[in-house]
Amino acid sequence: MASNRRSPSPEPPGPQPIRRLHESLINRIAAGEIIHRPASALKELLENSLDAGSTSIQVTVKDGGMKLLQIQDNGCGIRKEDLPLLAERFTTSKLTTFSDLSRLTTYGFRGEALASISHVAHLTVITKTKSNDCAWKAAYLDGSLVPSKAGYSPDPKPCAGNNGTTIIIEDMFYNTPTRMSALRSSSEEYARILDVMTKYAVHNPKVSFGCKKAGSLSPELSTPSCSDTSQAIRQLYGHSIAKELLHVTASSVSDDNTDMDDSDDPEAWSAEVYFTNVNYQGKKTALLLFINHRLVESHRIKRSIESVYSGLLPKGSFPFVYLSINLDPRSVDVNVHPTKREVHFLNEETIIERISDAIQQKLAGQSQSRVFEYQTLLTGGIAQSGSRKGKEKASNVDEVEGDGEGPEDDRRVSESQVAKKVLSQHKVRTSLQDRTLDSMIPVTDPLRNDSDEPVTAIRLRDIKESTCHFTSITELRRLANKRIHYDLTEIIKKHTFVGVIDLYRCLTLIQHNKNLYMVNHAALAEEMFYQLALLQFGDYSRLKLDPPPSLRMLVKFAVDAEEDTARSGMSKDEIVDRIVKTLMDRREMLLEYFSLDISETGDVKTLPHLLREYTPNLDKLPMFLMRLGPQVLWESEQECFGSFMRELAYFYSPAPLSVGLAPASDEDEQENLKSEAWRIQNILFQAMRKYLAAPKFLLDNDVVQVASLPDLYRVFERC
Known part of the structure; x- marks a missing residue:
């Protein structure tokens, strides 16, 4: 029989002794609060670079920042004597007393970022101030200096470097496997890094930002300096957002007291907002919020802005908003979150309400009717050469925006065209989506990174013709204009990019009206760069080589790679000597007319940009310099200038090297091919649309029509 007696309950445990945690454990716990993922480390270091007055910040990433995260800036640098304290906790140049927190105008102030990183990764710092003769390199582990190599002392070592600081973070979370396993894929972590850089690039348009994957030929995020906020938004977020942007400002100063001086008022504030109108409909709210230039989050501000749009946008559609609020530092508490992601400030409800009202009034002042874009389908194609007027009339394909002003403005199609029935084989099948081969074949775009955001083309600057009184240059420009084939130029300027089909053979498909063309993009690019060289003669921008390589070394490298030099009757060393002497004797001319700067010691300092x-592709630089010797006709002025610019154009063209370099791994090769394909589509073909005046000889071998819609219909009709 079972017993109903309960077993005696165990005695409660006695109190456990309180122990002091080990210093290394304390620091590692603190590091977990600051560094959540590579993107959070990058945010801290970007803010340090901006505090240092940097105008250029370049980031290199490998495996989403887990293997390598490198940030290079051109700021004021770090003094050598401060390097031993650099990675210790709570060491900073921003604070001295507690009252400094109420006057804080910098991003960083606690001195925890580098200390936290050194406890979860291998940290290396290379820094140089303007007063130092060389840079200093130091390695850190767990907050202290460590030897960079076995057998070395931990003291900072002198090395070569530019003014500024380079932070190198390797093997992040190598000693915290739980944190590492919680991270997403490397592509998603890289997307987070790009997102952080994009937001800071929008807020700091005067600073040049760049971000690329390790081993990539070109940056996947690149912004020039000296632009304004709207231009930065256009370049980074694309034309679809930029064309719908509205702009308002708000402040604590009332409209009737705009002359009032609020510099001593701790409750004074001002705000600047760029936001989309009702024609833009995003999948989620994109809010770029900066308070006192610090990237933060605020659910209250986000909800308030969404409520403004709730009655204007369809359900499930959201706006894009960039909001920058400037407050008196005395009214802001930035020390409420370990990562400074949130801040508290005075009169928060009033400020949010004023900003929301300003946005609502601006939206109310706009036309509330939706704008829909469409493309008219027209009959006919390009007229034959010699009928410019007919061609312009037939290729009148417009992407029209209805602005509510009347049917005459909404549609530029004549009544006869509307009434006439358009046969299927004469419809221009160009989608507004600009569908390319990459959309049909699963290829990861270098800038897409598994996100839904479209890849946007680089915005090109305007290039003006230089003033030149040389008869030879005037004649070369006249000959270039004489060779223009207007129909082919029209095809290039108004083409739709389809896709690169063979990078090694430089073959690309483009569409114009009802025809599909296969073009040699290297040949087209070479002609465009020749025309750009001719256009800017004597007034080139300069591409600086740092450190400058030796002219002799580059020429020798190219000559040694040549297999057949016996026909010249000279040894390879003699060929190198002659080419180097030819270029050295003409140093002044090359610098004055072509911005090719060769120092007296024979170092190549700058190239024409x-x-x-x-x-x-700087891998082609040795071949370019070698060809300048025998291929340029130095004795005749016009032939000298013309042949030099032809060689320069060949150097700039994306044609692959005939002489291979060291073989790359399959992964690196695939990344390089993706990067090159992106540059061809988004830079070269955009530039050809704008600058190329196509000559007739390109029709001989480099532009071939491979399909025509009416001809295809005839084939299917016979079937």
């Missing part, structure tokens, strides 16, 4: 948004 034909297109600011495009950097040529």
